Amino acid sequence: MVSERMNDGEPERSVPGRQSVNKPIYVTQPFLPPLEEFIPYLERIWEKKILTNNGPFHQELEQALCEYLGVRHVALFANGTLALVTALQALRITGEVITTPYSFVATAHSLLWNAIKPVFVDIDADTLNLDPERIEAAITPHVTAIMPVHCYGRPCDVDAIQRIADNYNLRVIYDAAHSFGVQDGNGSLLSHGDLSVLSFHATKVFNTFEGGAIVCPDAKTKQRIDHLKNFGFVDEVTVVAAGINGKMNEVSAAFGLLQLRHMEAALTARKRIDSRYRELLDGVPGIRCLANSAATVSNYAYFPILVDPEYAISRDALYQNLRDNGIYARRYFYPLISEFPMYRGLPSASLDNLPVATAISRKILCLPIYPALISAEVEYIVDLIRKGAGVET
Numbered sequence: 454m455v456s457e458r459m460n461d462g463e464p465e466r467s468v469p470g471r472q473s474v475n476k477p478i479y480v481t482q483p484f485l486p487p488l489e490e491f492i493p494y495l496e497r498i499w500e501k502k503i504l505t506n507n508g509p510f511h512q513e514l515e516q517a518l519c520e521y522l523g524v525r526h527v528a529l530f531a532n533g534t535l536a537l538v539t540a541l542q543a544l545r546i547t548g549e550v551i552t553t554p555y556s557f558v559a560t561a562h563s564l565l566w567n568a569i570k571p572v573f574v575d576i577d578a579d580t581l582n583l584d585p586e587r588i589e590a591a592i593t594p595h596v597t598a599i600m601p602v603h604c605y606g607r608p609c610d611v612d613a614i615q616r617i618a619d620n621y622n623l624r625v626i627y628d629a630a631h632s633f634g635v636q637d638g639n640g641s642l643l644s645h646g647d648l649s650v651l652s653f654h655a656t657k658v659f660n661t662f663e664g665g666a667i668v669c670p671d672a673k674t675k676q677r678i679d680h681l682k683n684f685g686f687v688d689e690v691t692v693v694a695a696g697i698n699g700k701m702n703e704v705s706a707a708f709g710l711l712q713l714r715h716m717e718a719a720l721t722a723r724k725r726i727d728s729r730y731r732e733l734l735d736g737v738p739g740i741r742c743l744a745n746s747a748a749t750v751s752n753y754a755y756f757p758i759l760v761d762p763e764y765a766i767s768r769d770a771l772y773q774n775l776r777d778n779g780i781y782a783r784r785y786f787y788p789l790i791s792e793f794p795m796y797r798g799l800p801s802a803s804l805d806n807l808p809v810a811t812a813i814s815r816k817i818l819c820l821p822i823y824p825a826l827i828s829a830e831v832e833y834i835v836d837l838i839r840k841g842a843g844v845e846t
């Protein structure tokens with residue numbers, strides 16, 4: 454069952470451009486299934502009176518996600534950041550970790566929360582992910598792991614990263630916050646590395662209001678993660694680690710189960726918007742869409758464009774112009790993580806070390822994309838961009 458707002462089969466709903474749509478358009482809008490579909494889930498929670506602590510919906514969602522994503526084990530969390538912090542603890546990562554500056558701050562913050570020093574390595578200009586060719590040169594005797602990000606849900610060069618990890622005996626934890634449902638030639642993108650971490654934040658393709666998960670390949674690691682996310686409790690009288698309270702509650706887990714039923718339609722709608730943007734932006738001087746990624750199944754979580762110098766105005770002028778017209782595009786990811794005060798003193802944070810990430814962060818702009826965005830709104834956004842370029846529309 455799909456809500457009317459989903460517009461999966463849109464194209465034509467007669468909204469005559471922006472004049473009649475005076476609400477702001479944000480970079481994303483959470484997909485909320487019809488409220489009446491959620492009521493039976495709430496009734497079950499009220500009946501059972503189990504609100505958290507590995508309750509029935511929590512267990513059901515873990516199982517459903519294993520099947521949906523095609524992975525062995527999923528440990529649910531209250532959010533993706535706690536999942537990242539816990540993933541590092543589960544593998545006892547210490548010292549220094551190689552990571553990307555081109556991500557949301559939580560990637561590097563999860564290292565600082567574990568007293569681990571981030572070592573920033575530049576990104577590849579095409580994938581916008583960690584450049585494997587630069588990783589080796591950044592390895593020090595203190596580096597114990599690599600934390601790459603599949604930025605925008607576009608796959609990292611997982612084979613090259615694994616080769617380096619194997620050669621240097623490093624662990625790999627993917628920040629896969631953007632990668633729900635993405636597949637490559639081997640199946641789920643989440644099966645690579647030692648662990649992958651998802652975010653189910655309200656802004657993500659699949660949301661549980663707040664939420665996250667660790668995907669892991671074996672039952673033993675899953676068990677350790679389950680202890681760590683519940684204060685380190687193994688049983689009533691045994692605490693094996695200084696674990697955190699990272700558990701997902703039953704309302705979020707129930708919402709996740711309902712949300713899963715709508716995923717296919719949501720992804721179809723996103724794909725349609727992605728194609729429409731590509732078609733309409735084709736040939737606008739100075740505007741570049743990212744080339745299709747190595748994914749065999751994409752989730753269209755973001756629609757990033759690069760604003761090159763040939764565009765008539767700067768990226769920031771375009772960003773402001775869109776805002777002035779009620780379009781809240783976002784500069785993901787600007788500034789770079791390495792530019793924030795708690796990171797900029799690190800030797801690896803110097804702009805000379807990160808020329809590609811620096812250049813991309815000055816050009817990037819993520820346009821609105823979400824299932825309820827209709828064609829007339831996409832056309833309106835592109836018209837504004839074309840006008841900025843001086844193109845007659």
Ligand SMILES: Cc1ncc(COP(=O)(O)O)c(C=O)c1O
Nearest residue numbers: 532533534557559630652653654
């Ligand atoms: C790349 C990345 N990592 C980590 C996170 C943190 O996830 P959460 O907001 O669920 O804590 C996010 C998003 O919010 C993200 O985009």
